[in-house]
Amino acid sequence: MKLYGALISPFVRKVAVVLAEKGLDYERRRGGPGVTDAEFLSVSPFAKIPVIDDQGFILSDSTAIVCYLDTKYPEPRLIPREAEHYGRAIWLDEFADTIFAEAGLKILFNRVVGPKLLKVGGDEALALQGEAELPRSLDYIEGLAPDAGWLLGDHFTIADIAVASMLRTLVYVGYGPDRAARPRTAAWYDRVAARPAWTVIDAQEAVLANKIMPAA
Ligand SMILES: N[C@@H](CCC(=O)N[C@@H](CS)C(=O)NCC(=O)O)C(=O)O
Known part of the structure; x- marks a missing residue:
C-alpha cells in the first residue's frame, strides 16, 4: 500500500x-x-x-x-457497528475534520506550512481568527474526554484517532494538550499516544517535527 x-x-x-x-x-x-x-x-x-x-x-x-x-481489513474494527456508537464515531471524525480542523489549520498553514515549509508567507489575520475559534472545539473535547478508556467507552475507535490526530497537529503551533487548562483531554490523549501504533507513527514523524520545532 x-x-x-x-x-x-x-x-x-x-x-x-x-x-x-x-x-x-x-x-x-x-x-x-x-x-x-x-x-x-x-x-x-x-x-x-x-x-x-x-x-x-x-x-x-x-x-x-x-x-x-x-x-x-476489519481487524481490529475501528468503526463500530452498533447504531449509536457508529453514529457517534462518524460525528466525532467529522467534527475533527471540519470544525476543529478548520480552526487549527488556519493557524498551522499561516504560521508553519506557509512560512516554514513552503516559504510563501502566511496570513497572520487568518491565524488569529483560528486562535479565536479554537477554544470552542478544545472545550468541547474536554467535556467529552472520559475518566478512563476511550471517547466511545471501552472500544478504541476512529473517533479517538481523528480527534487526537488533530490535537497532535496543534502541537506544531503551541496548542497541543494542555494539562493545566484541560486535564481530562490531556489524560485521554496520553492514553491514545501510548498505544503501540501511535508511537510507531510518532517516531516516523519525529524527523519532520524536529525540523519544524528544533529541540531547545
Ligand atoms: N476532508 C479531507 C481533507 C483533506 C485536506 O484538506 N488535506 C489538506 C492537507 S492537511 C490538503 O491536501 N490541502 C491541499 C489543498 O487544499 O490544496 C480528508 O479528510 O482527507
Missing part, C-alpha cells in the same frame, strides 16, 4: 495510525501543497492529501479511506 502525504497533516496521520493499528505495511510517498510530482498528481486530481494506492485501488479523503480500510 502507498500513502501519499506528510504526517503533519491530521488527515494523513489519521490514515497512518489506522494502518498501524491494523498492522498493515505501507510506503509513504510525497504529496500535498506545493508537490507537483506527476506521480502525486496522477493519483490526486485535486492535489489533496491523503490518498492511498492499495494495489492499484486509488482513494482520496481520510474518512473514505478509513471506511474502505475498516471494511477490507
Whole structure:
C-alpha cells in the first residue's frame, strides 16, 4: 500500500495510525501543497492529501479511506457497528475534520506550512481568527474526554484517532494538550499516544517535527 502525504497533516496521520493499528505495511510517498510530482498528481486530481494506492485501488479523503480500510481489513474494527456508537464515531471524525480542523489549520498553514515549509508567507489575520475559534472545539473535547478508556467507552475507535490526530497537529503551533487548562483531554490523549501504533507513527514523524520545532 502507498500513502501519499506528510504526517503533519491530521488527515494523513489519521490514515497512518489506522494502518498501524491494523498492522498493515505501507510506503509513504510525497504529496500535498506545493508537490507537483506527476506521480502525486496522477493519483490526486485535486492535489489533496491523503490518498492511498492499495494495489492499484486509488482513494482520496481520510474518512473514505478509513471506511474502505475498516471494511477490507476489519481487524481490529475501528468503526463500530452498533447504531449509536457508529453514529457517534462518524460525528466525532467529522467534527475533527471540519470544525476543529478548520480552526487549527488556519493557524498551522499561516504560521508553519506557509512560512516554514513552503516559504510563501502566511496570513497572520487568518491565524488569529483560528486562535479565536479554537477554544470552542478544545472545550468541547474536554467535556467529552472520559475518566478512563476511550471517547466511545471501552472500544478504541476512529473517533479517538481523528480527534487526537488533530490535537497532535496543534502541537506544531503551541496548542497541543494542555494539562493545566484541560486535564481530562490531556489524560485521554496520553492514553491514545501510548498505544503501540501511535508511537510507531510518532517516531516516523519525529524527523519532520524536529525540523519544524528544533529541540531547545
Ligand atoms: N476532508 C479531507 C481533507 C483533506 C485536506 O484538506 N488535506 C489538506 C492537507 S492537511 C490538503 O491536501 N490541502 C491541499 C489543498 O487544499 O490544496 C480528508 O479528510 O482527507
